[in-house]
Amino acid sequence: MKNVLITGGDGQLGSCFKKIAQNYKTLDCSFKSASTLDICDNVALKKVFAEENFDWVINCAAYTNVEKAEAEQEKAFKINAEAVKNLAETCRISGAKLIHFSTDYVFDGQARKPYSETNKTNPINVYGASKLKGEKYIEETLTAYFIFRTSWLYSEFGHNFYKTILRKIDEKAELNITSSQLGTPTNANDLADFVLRLIASEETKYGLYHYSNAGQGTWYDFAKAILEFTGNSEEIKLQKSDNFKTLAARPAYSVLDKTRCKKNFDITIQNWEKSLENLINAKAS
Numbered sequence: 001m002k003n004v005l006i007t008g009g010d011g012q013l014g015s016c017f018k019k020i021a022q023n024y025k026t027l028d029c030s031f032k033s034a035s036t037l038d039i040c041d042n043v044a045l046k047k048v049f050a051e052e053n054f055d056w057v058i059n060c061a062a063y064t065n066v067e068k069a070e071a072e073q074e075k076a077f078k079i080n081a082e083a084v085k086n087l088a089e090t091c092r093i094s095g096a097k098l099i100h101f102s103t104d105y106v107f108d109g110q111a112r113k114p115y116s117e118t119n120k121t122n123p124i125n126v127y128g129a130s131k132l133k134g135e136k137y138i139e140e141t142l143t144a145y146f147i148f149r150t151s152w153l154y155s156e157f158g159h160n161f162y163k164t165i166l167r168k169i170d171e172k173a174e175l176n177i178t179s180s181q182l183g184t185p186t187n188a189n190d191l192a193d194f195v196l197r198l199i200a201s202e203e204t205k206y207g208l209y210h211y212s213n214a215g216q217g218t219w220y221d222f223a224k225a226i227l228e229f230t231g232n233s234e235e236i237k238l239q240k241s242d243n244f245k246t247l248a249a250r251p252a253y254s255v256l257d258k259t260r261c262k263k264n265f266d267i268t269i270q271n272w273e274k275s276l277e278n279l280i281n282a283k284a285s
């Protein structure tokens with residue numbers, strides 16, 4: 001049995017881990033929410049590690065509001081960088097291996113081919129900058145870690161673009177969706193399953209990796225696919241909007257190159273549209 005601590009357990013990705021961990025009988029997962037373990041509270045962190053020996057820590061705790069981060073820079077860096085540094089340090093002292101998630105928003109979006117792990121980072125918003133700093137702290141502190149940069153996570157849990165569109169469909173609202181960002185929607189359930197499989201197989205090819213679903217699309221394409229797979233294309237009006245106003249700048253291009261992940265872990269990655277269709281069909285059945 002391996003002991004696994006999962007922080008941010010009530011968030012979107014944490015909830016996917018909670019659902020999928022039931023399929024992994026060799027993993028004993030202990031879920032902590034923001035209220036049961038604040039990762040900024042070093043005393044609380046030390047207490048949890050003193051009570052139990054963890055083989056792995058999966059950090060799903062994060063500040064993820066891209067818009068609000070522009071005004072709450074200090075808070076974003078506290079959670080996404082300084083707390084991550086302390087968490088990494090606590091892992092180092094206790095001998096636990098750390099799994100952490102970062103984002104496609106560490107890039108500036110000027111590329112025109114998928115970003116690999118060795119491409120230059122240059123975040124253009126506060127959230128991306130805070131996540132990049134968190135990555136750096138882990139790399140400086142630990143050798144036994146995995147950082148997975150992922151993109152455009154969605155699922156049946158928490159707040160995400162997919163659920164926003166479902167809500168707007170319910171309200172029969174007109175959709176005006178930007179087509180000025182190209183990236184890859186990623187089913188958070190696929191990511192959680194991939195990570196638990198790695199842990200269960202005692203994977204040791206540590207380091208920084210890119211993981212998203214396969215293929216690419218714009219947010220407009222994502223919304224269009226949601227309408228199609230839920231059977232709402234006729235009823236709901238969808239328009240491309242190239243000047244959707246946001247507070248935070250977002251990379252115009254942020255497709256991730258998954259070659260390193262596929263080679264090192266011998267996995268096939270599902271196409272984003274297929275994975276979306278599966279999620280919608282599973283919900284309907």
Ligand SMILES: NC(=O)C1=CN([C@@H]2O[C@H](COP(=O)(O)OP(=O)(O)OC[C@H]3O[C@@H](n4cnc5c(N)ncnc54)[C@H](OP(=O)(O)O)[C@@H]3O)[C@@H](O)[C@H]2O)C=CC1
Nearest residue numbers: 008010011012013034038039061062064101102150152153
């Ligand atoms: N969502 C996305 O599209 C993407 C996410 N990522 C990364 O994936 C990871 C998971 O994201 P996701 O699940 O979608 O995000 P969520 O915002 O859904 O979940 C984050 C969780 O962390 C909790 N949290 C916030 N502050 C603290 C704290 N100080 N201590 C403990 N818990 C805290 C939040 O609680 P509360 O809600 O109460 O604040 C929330 O439950 C993050 O690292 C994120 O940066 C990467 C790329 C894309």
Ligand SMILES: Cc1cn([C@H]2C[C@H](O)[C@@H](COP(=O)(O)OP(=O)(O)O[C@H]3O[C@@H](C)C(=O)[C@@H](O)[C@H]3O)O2)c(=O)[nH]c1=O
Nearest residue numbers: 064066103104150151152153161164176177178219244
């Ligand atoms: C709701 C809505 C959004 N948009 C635009 C705004 C934005 O450019 C894009 C996506 O909007 P959202 O605010 O849902 O997504 P955003 O907060 O940009 O999502 C990001 O979250 C962080 C946590 C990540 O790490 C990223 O990978 C990415 O998933 O769609 C529209 O054009 N129309 C709409 O009705």
